[in-house]
Amino acid sequence: MELVVTEEQRELRDALRRFFADRSPSAEVRRLMETAEGHDPKMWAQMAEQLGLQGLAIPEEHGGAGFGVRELAVVFEEMGRAVVCAPFLATITAAAALRAGDGGHDLLPGIADGTTIATLAVAEDGGSWDLGAVETRAEGGVLRGAKSFVLDGCVAGLVLVAAQDEDGVGLYAVDAGAEGMTRTSMPTLDQTRKLARIGFDGTPARKIGGADAIRHALDVAAVALAAEQLGGAQRTLDMTVEYAKVRHQFGRPIGSFQAIKHRCADMFVLVESARSAVLYAAAAADGSPEELPRAAALAKAYCSDAFFHTAGEAIQLHGGIGFTWEHDAHLYFKRAQSSRQLFGSPDAHRERLAALAGITGAA
DSSP, rough: OOOOSSHHHHHHHHHHHHHHHHHOHHHHHHHTTTTSSSHHHHHHHHHTTOOOOOOSOOGGGGTSSSOOHHHHHHHHHHHHHHTOOTHHHHHHHHHHHHHSSSSSSSGGGOOOOOOOEEHHHHHHHHTTOOOOOOOOOETEEEEEEEEEEEEETTTSSSEEEEEEEEEEEEEEEETTTTTTEEEEOOSSSSSSSSEEEEEEEEHHHHHHHHHHHHHHHHHHHHHHHHHHHHHHHHHHHHHHHHHHHOOTTTTTEGSHHHHHHHHHHHHHHHHHHHHHHHHHHHOOOOOOOOOOOOEEEEEEEHHHHHHHHHHHHHHHGGGGGGGGGTTTHHHHHHHHHHHOOOOOOOHHHHHHHHHTTTTTTTT
């Protein structure tokens, strides 16, 4: 089973695989994760100019290509395979919020052409992505409060902020360098993905949407992240199978041992099941928006666990070499662990799925 079902999607996948193999090999990933910016501005520009990735799912009237989440899922799967260091997830999440909001559509062309890096700031110091936990306030056109775990928050030129106002929770746009805004890099387990804490002290902001726009953006982000996790899980399976074919023990490839076969088979089942979950969620995002909240919760919960398991198995089945800094297995394991918590833990999404299904006692 593949995420690609059309010739256009297949061509996109093949182009992406070549592009990331050339622009984002392991050595480049390791270099970028040590930098403060966490990405290569030249590659970011090429992603927009050569491949049109930033504008892939932005409507044509706003400078984009007008495709959907199915195409984005193909992009994120390939990014997950290569552990790409780029503010793409942050920017795509913000673009989804802008598209769903009442205003702010004038900000989409800058995202589509790659000149604007954007992010969505929802979680606060408690780490919850539930809008009921938002304490940052918007009063008189200014924001007061703080956001934590903001994807690429230190490099974003546009920050979309969830804040309490007279209507409940609203979505507010803040430009980089706005008065009263402070940005501090946060230490991370996964060094390939940068997070920030952003403070607001009387920071001017423009309201561009409400709670529904934020929830929609978080659902799209969950599907995108699930596709990225699928790509990482597929890559850890592939590298493990490759290693099992060439690593000999007792005069035989370790892949010929029944215990190794069974563990690789279990990894394969997890990967293919994760692919089904992503396909369903991406299709719901494009064609059945009423199903998206359930589909997104299912995909994020399952793919988080699948990637975490396959990444852990990859380290175990590589033996001693898998534990070393020189081997790429640890990059995937750290990405798997951090991605489990981003946009809500698997348990949080399972609780949400149960609540949406009307199961008594669900949160």
